[in-house]
Amino acid sequence: ATPTAVMVGTGVGASQGVLIKGGQALESAHKVNCVIFDKTGTLTIGKPVVVKTTLLKSMVLQDFYELIAATEMNSEHPLAKAIVEYAKKIREDEEDPVWPEARAFESITGYGVKATVRNKEIIIGNKSLILDQNIAIPVDGELMLAETETMAQTGILVSIDREVTGILAISDPLKPSACEVISILKSMKVRSIMVTGDNWGTANSIAKEIGIETVIAEAKPEEKAEKVKELQATGFTVAMVGDGVNDSPALAAADVGMAIGAGTDIAIEAADIVLMKSNLEDVITAIDLSRKTFSRIR
Ligand code: ADP
Numbered sequence: 001a002t003p004t005a006v007m008v009g010t011g012v013g014a015s016q017g018v019l020i021k022g023g024q025a026l027e028s029a030h031k032v033n034c035v036i037f038d039k040t041g042t043l044t045i046g047k048p049v050v051v052k053t054t055l056l057k058s059m060v061l062q063d064f065y066e067l068i069a070a071t072e073m074n075s076e077h078p079l080a081k082a083i084v085e086y087a088k089k090i091r092e093d094e095e096d097p098v099w100p101e102a103r104a105f106e107s108i109t110g111y112g113v114k115a116t117v118r119n120k121e122i123i124i125g126n127k128s129l130i131l132d133q134n135i136a137i138p139v140d141g142e143l144m145l146a147e148t149e150t151m152a153q154t155g156i157l158v159s160i161d162r163e164v165t166g167i168l169a170i171s172d173p174l175k176p177s178a179c180e181v182i183s184i185l186k187s188m189k190v191r192s193i194m195v196t197g198d199n200w201g202t203a204n205s206i207a208k209e210i211g212i213e214t215v216i217a218e219a220k221p222e223e224k225a226e227k228v229k230e231l232q233a234t235g236f237t238v239a240m241v242g243d244g245v246n247d248s249p250a251l252a253a254a255d256v257g258m259a260i261g262a263g264t265d266i267a268i269e270a271a272d273i274v275l276m277k278s279n280l281e282d283v284i285t286a287i288d289l290s291r292k293t294f295s296r297i298r
């Protein structure tokens with residue numbers, strides 16, 4: 001392609017809300033034969049909501065939520081925001097409730113959070129976090145977790161003073177275009193993979209729903225980047241699509257990093273292409289544009 005063609009391609013991209021940071025990014029995109037999608041905020045809307053609470057011990061729901069909201073208030077995680085929102089909602093009487101003080105707050109990236117509230121030790125997070133703390137998960141808790149996973153929801157455990165007291169089911173709906181985008185990529189001979197920090201059960205349910213065959217779950221940020229490199233080593237030209245801080249190492253490692261416009265600044269900085277409208281379809285727009293610019297056959 002001539003420099004003029006590259007300029008035109010980049011311009012067309014910009015006019016469609018696909019921000020391409022330079023000619024190299026536009027060129028690499030036409031060779032992409034594998035796209036790795038982050039789950040939360042990329043394939044899903046990224047605005048999770050609490051859809052069900054199961055208490056395993058007798059406790060007033062408002063009191064239960066007061067303890068967990070006080071803890072999650074200190075976390076930036078989308079799941080934390082969902083939990084605090086729900087806690088506000090069930091308080092009904094107050095617009096902006098004041099939560100009790102949380103001491104010794106600790107965030108365990110990829111697992112959950114801990115704090116001391118009203119002299120009680122609160123631990124909120126996934127199954128691994130609870131088991132790592134040597135806290136037993138009762139059978140009815142395990143059953144609830146399994147149910148959330150088959151429903152493509154995320155199950156979060158709440159431990160109060162080392163007893164699993166409740167299970168929250170949190171749902172983050174798929175973006176309406178997710179299925180179609182995966183099927184179009186398939187027709188373009190591009191393989192789709194999903195990578196997420198969420199658990200295997202939930203990840204598999206979501207992947208099945210949208211037609212993605214390869215899933216990597218319970219992945220830490222470094223593992224997302226390692227997966228990119230592994231695929232590159234086996235001859236794939238890899239695009240990574242993500243929105244979070246935890247996606248930025250993978251976005252940087254990919255042949256083409258594509259950030260969701262509504263994502264975090266760190267992801268946008270690490271990427272080669274920014275999908276300004278946050279539409280998944282624009283993954284295809286970017287690849288198409290590159291193919292049109294760089295293909296010899298016109
Ligand atoms: P993702 O790739 O889906 O953004 P993360 O690596 O951020 O996943 O988190 C993985 C898992 O850790 C979440 O699915 C959740 O189970 C648990 N987790 C992380 N942060 C929190 C939190 N603030 N509260 C409760 N659970 C959390």
Ligand code: MG
Nearest residue numbers: 038040041244
């Ligand atoms: Mg994400």
